[in-house]
Amino acid sequence: SIPLGYFGGIGAASRNGILFKGSNYLDVMAAVQNVVMDKTGTLTKGVFAVQEVVLQPGFDEADLLPMVNALESKSTHPVATAIREYLGAKAVPLEVREMEEIAGHGLAGTVTGKRLLVGNFRLLRKFNIAFDTAVEDIPLTVVAVAVDGVYAGMITIADVVKADAAEAIQALKRMGINTVMLSGDKSSVVKYVAERVGVAEAYGDLLPEDKVTRVKDIRAQKGSVAFVGDGVNDAPVIALSDAGIAMGGLGSDAAIETADIVIQNDQPSRIPMAVRIGRATKKIVW
Ligand code: ADP
Ligand code: MG
Numbered sequence: 001s002i003p004l005g006y007f008g009g010i011g012a013a014s015r016n017g018i019l020f021k022g023s024n025y026l027d028v029m030a031a032v033q034n035v036v037m038d039k040t041g042t043l044t045k046g047v048f049a050v051q052e053v054v055l056q057p058g059f060d061e062a063d064l065l066p067m068v069n070a071l072e073s074k075s076t077h078p079v080a081t082a083i084r085e086y087l088g089a090k091a092v093p094l095e096v097r098e099m100e101e102i103a104g105h106g107l108a109g110t111v112t113g114k115r116l117l118v119g120n121f122r123l124l125r126k127f128n129i130a131f132d133t134a135v136e137d138i139p140l141t142v143v144a145v146a147v148d149g150v151y152a153g154m155i156t157i158a159d160v161v162k163a164d165a166a167e168a169i170q171a172l173k174r175m176g177i178n179t180v181m182l183s184g185d186k187s188s189v190v191k192y193v194a195e196r197v198g199v200a201e202a203y204g205d206l207l208p209e210d211k212v213t214r215v216k217d218i219r220a221q222k223g224s225v226a227f228v229g230d231g232v233n234d235a236p237v238i239a240l241s242d243a244g245i246a247m248g249g250l251g252s253d254a255a256i257e258t259a260d261i262v263i264q265n266d267q268p269s270r271i272p273m274a275v276r277i278g279r280a281t282k283k284i285v286w
Contacts, residue, residue, distance in 0.1 A: 009281030017264040018274050019248070025260045028243040030278030033223030035172050035271060036215055036241070039183035039190060040078060041230035043165045043197050043268060046250055048082035048157040051140060055153035064152055067111040068145055070094040071118050074109075075101055079143060082157050083118075102126075103233055104184045104207040106143070117146040120186060122205070124151065139192040141185055164269040165197045171272035173200070178222055182211050184233070208233040215241060228263075228271060230255055245271065 006023035013020050020026060040046050053061060069087040072080040074096060099109035105126060106119015117123055124131055124144050131144065131151040140156040169179050181202040183190045190204030203214060215237050219225050227234075227241035235254040238244030246259035249266040256262055263270045 005281050005284035008284060009277050012280075013274065013277050016270065016273060016277075017267075018270050018277070019262040019264065020274075021260050021262075025243050026278040026281045028224065028278070029226060029261070029274045030282045031224065032177060032226045032243065032275060032278075034178045034180060034218050034225045036180040036182060036218060036225055036227045036237075037199070037268075037271075038211075038227075038229035038231065038234055039181055039185060039193055040159060041250055041266075042228050042247055043181060043199075044159040044161050044193060046078045046159065046230065048078055048141065048159050050082055050086035051156040051158050053153070053155050056151060059147070059152045064145065064147070066092040066094060067114065067116055067147075068118050068143075068155070070096050070111050071099060071107050071109050071116050074099045075107060077101075078159075079106075079141065079157065083143060083155065086155075115148050118143060120144060136186065137188050139188045141189055161193060161196050162266075162268055164267055168268035168271055169198045171269070172275070173198075175272060175275055177275070178218075180214075180218060182206055182214055182237075184208070184211075208236065211237050212240065226261075226271070228268075230266075245274075 006026060009026045010020050037043055065087050069091055072083040094112050097110040101107055105123040108117050117127055121136055121144055124146055129146045129151050140158050143155040145152045172179050179199045181194055181199045183204045184206055185204055187204040190202050194202035215225055215227055224242040226243040226245055227237050228245040229238055230247040230250060232252045232254045235258045238255055238258045243261055244259045245261045246255040247266045248256055248262040248264045
């Protein structure tokens with residue numbers, strides 16, 4: 001039979017919007033050694049806003065932007081949502097063929113007969129497209145565009161760090177827990193966010209499979225891992241962690257389904273709270 005303390009712990013957590021899918025995860029959180037987090041949608045709001053459109057000479061916004069919009073209309077990624085919000089008014093129904101979403105890279109497809117690439121610089125490198133590498137260092141997420149094998153320009157977008165992210169990281173550190181941020185976004189953005197929230201370690205430019213490798217390494221070298229994420233891409237890491245935590249508000253169904261713990265209101269401060277409830281429950285049980 002399950003000791004009464006566990007029911008108290010699960011109840012206290014659920015009243016605070018933290019759903020534990022089993023009492024054993026109270027124990028896991030009580031003793032957790034590393035909290036590993038995704039950036040976009042976990043520590044940041046995951047709601048990007050377009051900052052600027054910078055096209056190369058010879059490319060025209062009126063031609064190009066509706067094509068970008070048409071391709072992004074097929075994706076549910078937060079980056080795609082930002083582009084659609086911004087370009088939506090310019091929407092023209094255009095024929096999109098052979099659309100392919102390449103995880104951690106972006107989109108490729110044929111729009112009105114032209115080969116379009118819309119994604120990060122890694123996507124451009126994958127297709128051997130030349131671009132000015134100086135633009136890689138700006139601390140903004142970049143949606144680069146190539147048309148028929150030629151770099152056409154970029155749309156810069158920015159996300160906002162969640163209000164309680166820094167406070168959540170501080171609380172975890174005070175509890176003696178190692179904090180790590182993993183992201184598919186480029187290093188300059190990752191570094192900027194890492195400094196703002198104060199995580200002990202941060203790694204960018206990671207493909208979904210790189211996140212899996214990182215989490216396995218952390219477990220092998222530094223002990224138990226709670227991983228917090230929100231995306232479809234996060235489901236594999238959520239599955240392999242000692243405690244997989246999903247942001248439930250904006251999170252993908254795959255992440256929520258795979259998770260052991262769901263944070264309903266998406267607030268990072270619920271992570272140290274889950275540890276606190278786990279530790280308090282343990283005192284009552286044992
Ligand atoms: P993360 O959630 O850590 O940012 P993802 O693997 O979801 O990681 O995405 C990594 C990067 O791939 C994004 O930061 C973005 O630059 C690019 N990307 C992914 N999907 C799209 C898309 N639909 N349009 C443009 N860029 C995209
Ligand atoms: Mg994500």
